[in-house]
Amino acid sequence: MAVKIRLARRGRKKLAIYDVVIADARAPRDGRFIEKIGSYNPNTDPATVVINNDRALKWLLNGAQPTDTVKSILSYRGVMLKKHLQIGVMKGAISQEVADEKFNSWLEQKEQAINKKVESLQEAKDSAKKAALEAEAAKNQARLDAIKKREDEAKAAIAAEEAAAKAAEAPAEAEAPAEAAEEAKTEPTSEESEQPSTDAATEKKEDKKD
Secondary structure, X not given: OOEEEEEEEEEEOOEEEEEEEEEEOOOOOOOOOOEEEEEEEOOOOOOEEEEOHHHHHHHHHOOOEEOHHHHHHHHHOOHHHHHHHHXXXXXXXXXXXXXXXXXXHXXXXXXXXXXXXXXXXXXXXXXXXXXXXXXXHHHHHHHHXXXXXXXXHHHHHHHHHHHHHHHHHHHHHHHXXXXXXXXXXXXXXXXXXXXXXXXXXXXXXXXXXX
């Protein structure tokens, strides 16, 4: 029986998650399988891969053939490297201790690379969030400045109207005393109004003497 290591789809539409399964090559993609050895979630960044390395290595050594996608996943988790090292141990090219040391060294470097990528993605996310907050703050400040400018312009317009109204009232007040002075000049004073009567009295006295 030909055995393959492949993916079995599950999850929601457009958010698929895959199981890494051992299945008969003649079975349908999402049909019956022999064993589940891990899962693969491509919706995260970086992708989440969970593999039982020992079981995957056992099936590989027993002749199971991975699909291209599964082979990439197993290489990502170091299973293909471990298979290569284990074949070398079986052939007597290297000892088990050397093989384990090489694999652990590679695994440590891989974990550091993954952690570095996660940190860089988080920093990029934080930077984008900070830039968005700064842009929003600048936008709000510009809106407040525009509102304040309109208010200042309105106050200046009101002050200009009040100043114009006061300037218009001032000449009218200055003209009123001048008109009153002219009227006072044209009206006879009390002394002038009494003068004719005294003249008439003196004339009467002169007539009596004659």
